[in-house]
Amino acid sequence: MTTPPSQADALADELIRLGFDREPISASILGVPGYDALVGDPSAAADEATKARALELAERADAVDKAGVDAKDAITLAVVAQQGRAMADRVDSKLAEYTITDMFISPAASLLTLLPMTTLPTAQKATDYLTRLRALPGYLEGYAARHREGVAAGRVPVAHLVKAAITHLDRYIGASADDDALRRPRPPAEVAESFVAERDRIIDEVVRPAFAEYRAVLAEEIVPHSRPAEKPGLTWLPDGDELYARLSSVHTSTKRSAEELHQTGLDLIDSLFEEFAEVGSRVFGTTDVQEIFTRLREDPALRWSSEEELLSTARASIERAEAEAPKWFGHVPSHSCKVEPVPAAEAPGAPMAYYLPPSLDGQRAGTYFANTYQPGERYKHIAEATAFHEAVPGHHFQLTIASELDDLPLLRRLADVNAYVEGWGLYCERLADEMGLYSGDIARLGMLALDATRAGRLVVDTGLHAKGWSRQRAVDYMTENVPMPQLEIGTEVDRYIAYPGQALSYMVGRLEIQRIRAAAEKALGSRFDIRKFHDLVIGSGPLPLTVLDQVVTEWASR
Numbered sequence: 001m002t003t004p005p006s007q008a009d010a011l012a013d014e015l016i017r018l019g020f021d022r023e024p025i026s027a028s029i030l031g032v033p034g035y036d037a038l039v040g041d042p043s044a045a046a047d048e049a050t051k052a053r054a055l056e057l058a059e060r061a062d063a064v065d066k067a068g069v070d071a072k073d074a075i076t077l078a079v080v081a082q083q084g085r086a087m088a089d090r091v092d093s094k095l096a097e098y099t100i101t102d103m104f105i106s107p108a109a110s111l112l113t114l115l116p117m118t119t120l121p122t123a124q125k126a127t128d129y130l131t132r133l134r135a136l137p138g139y140l141e142g143y144a145a146r147h148r149e150g151v152a153a154g155r156v157p158v159a160h161l162v163k164a165a166i167t168h169l170d171r172y173i174g175a176s177a178d179d180d181a182l183r184r185p186r187p188p189a190e191v192a193e194s195f196v197a198e199r200d201r202i203i204d205e206v207v208r209p210a211f212a213e214y215r216a217v218l219a220e221e222i223v224p225h226s227r228p229a230e231k232p233g234l235t236w237l238p239d240g241d242e243l244y245a246r247l248s249s250v251h252t253s254t255k256r257s258a259e260e261l262h263q264t265g266l267d268l269i270d271s272l273f274e275e276f277a278e279v280g281s282r283v284f285g286t287t288d289v290q291e292i293f294t295r296l297r298e299d300p301a302l303r304w305s306s307e308e309e310l311l312s313t314a315r316a317s318i319e320r321a322e323a324e325a326p327k328w329f330g331h332v333p334s335h336s337c338k339v340e341p342v343p344a345a346e347a348p349g350a351p352m353a354y355y356l357p358p359s360l361d362g363q364r365a366g367t368y369f370a371n372t373y374q375p376g377e378r379y380k381h382i383a384e385a386t387a388f389h390e391a392v393p394g395h396h397f398q399l400t401i402a403s404e405l406d407d408l409p410l411l412r413r414l415a416d417v418n419a420y421v422e423g424w425g426l427y428c429e430r431l432a433d434e435m436g437l438y439s440g441d442i443a444r445l446g447m448l449a450l451d452a453t454r455a456g457r458l459v460v461d462t463g464l465h466a467k468g469w470s471r472q473r474a475v476d477y478m479t480e481n482v483p484m485p486q487l488e489i490g491t492e493v494d495r496y497i498a499y500p501g502q503a504l505s506y507m508v509g510r511l512e513i514q515r516i517r518a519a520a521e522k523a524l525g526s527r528f529d530i531r532k533f534h535d536l537v538i539g540s541g542p543l544p545l546t547v548l549d550q551v552v553t554e555w556a557s558r
Helices: 007-022 024-030 044-063 071-092 109-117 124-153 160-172 189-225 240-252 256-283 289-298 306-325 383-390 395-403 410-414 419-433 441-468 470-482 488-500 501-529 528-536 545-555
Strands: 338-341 353-356 367-370
Touching: 007 024, 007 044, 007 071, 007 410, 024 109, 024 240, 024 470, 044 071, 071 240, 071 545, 109 124, 109 160, 109 189, 124 189, 160 189, 160 488, 189 338, 240 353, 240 419, 240 441, 240 501, 256 289, 256 441, 256 488, 256 501, 289 441, 306 338, 306 367, 353 383, 353 395, 367 383, 367 501, 383 395, 383 419, 383 441, 395 410, 395 419, 395 528, 419 441, 419 501, 419 545, 441 488, 441 501, 501 528, 501 545, 528 545
Parallel strands: 338 367
Antiparallel strands: 353 367
């Protein structure tokens, strides 16, 4: 007989289903059944209904008598409360109105990034994929309506990002059939012939015209009302400061003010300059940080010669980390991390690298995507730290292990707690140095460069969205304080503009995990076991930072 779910698990299941109803394509990518024919409803009415339901579930979680639940359910209730309120904050942030870019967070770019990752192992999934394609015109029309509502309310996007979205759409609309990303998913052999014929008809007669109509809306109705690069932050929108406060809370799972976060970033940059001077003196024979930055930026030996060199270095770094990991983790993922290039159509506007977690149905392994676009403009020295963050022991370990926690409700395995997930990835960049994974001081300078990037994000994200910085001021700050290539600085700043608050999550989460670890080490002394600590931190699923602190504190006290 199956044991009925606890009250906590039932609430968690209701909330995760609510999230999947809102974003069913994400459910498909994760391998969750029941959503493969759906695209979601982007309307304001649907958003408000989602908000009301999310807040109701959060309040019900708060109302449960905690004296009557065990430790696992108490954590689940805390996650439900935080995630429900975060979902409501996302709705109140009106992102659908002004988030238009060539990044995957934007409506059209999201479709062109996620749908090609769909797997079609059965005839039913193939049929569902066709149903989903037929629904794309209504989905894009819904977002066009939201953009118009944003214009009417004064919540408008940034002009150069809208133009980047248009360019991305032009690449798709003008692509040959062989290069059409939406034709990439392959059906089972027994239905291939009929599937391909119907898929091609739908794409040619329904999907591409819908993308063309959406492109026309952006070009003719949205660009003329968009903000200039001198006013890219949320503070320039009606109620912009409130919008940013909500998104900052969503992405950090804290209530830290923009001013506090800004100052934290400035202080970290100062301390990192001291580390740059120390390591740079060994590598380049100078303690002048700007000279070190110049050498890192301009030395042709620190650029990639080919796409394959970039990918082979990523694979070698990950293999080295996987071999060392058992000394630092008692529990490791069930499969190794795959490495692939970012798809060519998405690469120009994509970050330097990202990780896609494994699907729950086992159809797709966890994959590290490295951006091989213009490899000669990208730096070698950051490759190792990036691989340790995105793959091993970073996102691949945390997200894969979380997906395999079958004793937890799905919400606990998939909770969208950015500060935890990205904080763990950034923590692993420094952990890799403890593990002896870096090949030398050049790679350590790469670690420092990425640290400076995340510290700079605190300064620039708050500068743009709370202090009214222009895009150029943000670019200038990053250029002066972060040894990144200009190609990536521009992409990074545009990412912060398009995705308010998300960039805060990395350093906020890393600092908190480090603080929690230091407190546990102090409490336990010689009894502190780094393997058990890491297993605890990534063995409970993604947790809001306050809940993670409580879990580790109770573990140390026992």
